[in-house]
Amino acid sequence: INKVIQDEYQMSTRDFYKQIWWKDMLEIAKHRNLIYSGFIIIDYNNAVRKEDMKEVSQITLEDLDIEGRELFLHGGEIGIHGYNHNPLVFDGDIDFAALSYHPWRSKEDMAAGMNQLLMYVKKMFGKKIKLYVYVPPSNILKEEGKATLVKNYPDLNVIASVFYGDSDRGAYASEIGRDKTIPKLFNFPRFSSGFYYEKDEMWSLFNAIAIYGYWTHFVHPDDVISNDRSMNKSWSELKQEFDKLIGEVEANHPYLEPIITSELTQRYINIEDLKIQSEKRENKIYIGMENYREPFYMTIRIRNNSIKNISSGTFKEIYDTEDSKVYLLHVENPDLIITLGEKNEQK
CATH class of the missing domain: 3.20.20.370 (Glycoside hydrolase/deacetylase)
Structure with a gap:
């Protein structure tokens, strides 16, 4: 009792x-x-x-x-x-x-x-x-x-x-x-x-x-x-x-x-030794990965712009500030191209 x-x-x-x-x-x-x-x-x-x-x-x-x-x-x-x-x-x-x-x-x-x-x-x-x-x-x-x-x-x-x-x-x-x-x-x-x-x-x-x-x-x-x-x-x-x-x-x-x-x-083992490199050219971000095994989630912050589309996988906006947006990406390929929207398309 x-x-x-x-x-x-x-x-x-x-x-x-x-x-x-x-x-x-x-x-x-x-x-x-x-x-x-x-x-x-x-x-x-x-x-x-x-x-x-x-x-x-x-x-x-x-x-x-x-x-x-x-x-x-x-x-x-x-x-x-x-x-x-x-x-x-x-x-x-x-x-x-x-x-x-x-x-x-x-x-x-x-x-x-x-x-x-x-x-x-x-x-x-x-x-x-x-x-x-x-x-x-x-x-x-x-x-x-x-x-x-x-x-x-x-x-x-x-x-x-x-x-x-x-x-x-x-x-x-x-x-x-x-x-x-x-x-x-x-x-x-x-x-x-x-x-x-x-x-x-x-x-x-x-x-x-x-x-x-x-x-x-x-x-x-x-x-x-x-x-x-x-x-x-x-x-x-x-x-x-x-x-x-x-x-x-x-x-x-x-x-x-x-x-x-x-x-x-x-899920952690899947990404523990993942290496990510990226390069921005005009309105595209080119991402390459070493030790990619299986699809995984990651977040990315885009300043003064927004994501228009990605070459594979899915993306979703999860946070918004005056000068940036944070997205959740489901990455399904070791090579990824992110296409950004034009700045004048922003709200």
Whole structure:
């Protein structure tokens, strides 16, 4: 029983998440055209030694099974958050007392927890399931833990931590792209989190979309019952603010499309070593590309003019100022000619 849930809904916490919260999240996804990636924790225990890992309760597995299958039905994917919520770090790596976490004894114990998660996931969702993405608990991760992850999860290729963070306190804050120490991994950090709406946060969020062309947002189910993360607001209030947040992104970036993390990775790989050269002659821009593989999207700013047509693919104006226009191009050929309109045709 949780007081926040009890006061608003007069039901148990478990019933609230099954009957209210998850259904509301699916309704928002349908209304706002979202796809969720769900990151699984098998049990909230402090077992950081192999011999302390006990069998997980049947009621926990039932809930995970149902929620996971509903996630799949709505086009989502399952990733890894952890066997438990203890970050993959050892004694001395972080201030465990301040964060109320427990250090892992060894890589072997970490591996045992990872194997427990994999065993339960395959038991619930079948042996063919692939786990591509890892979100570190509390965004804390060190190199030894990362190497152990790769060794025990062969399909893993993405770490989704945070873009902003204090590495001195153990935060795994990363740039976007291929990992420097383990090249098979890619870093796709999240730019924002939470259910509440804050105007200042929208500025950072829009900057990230403008620079990197994608947006990831992370929420914890228990944000609703956390005093600091809920901003002392009810779920009814938070639900409205979350919808407002998504709606504002949608209104300013209507061309964004819903995508799961593993597909985002493939799109990035498609363009990670792409080289683009361009030359403007009269009213045409000639573009040539090296390492072109498959069609991709890019944005282009045209100053004091507009695009009349392109030799292949499609284009769409997505932003307009007094002296320039920004276009979204779907590039379908490594050689592209952009024809500009005459200046006197401009409005």
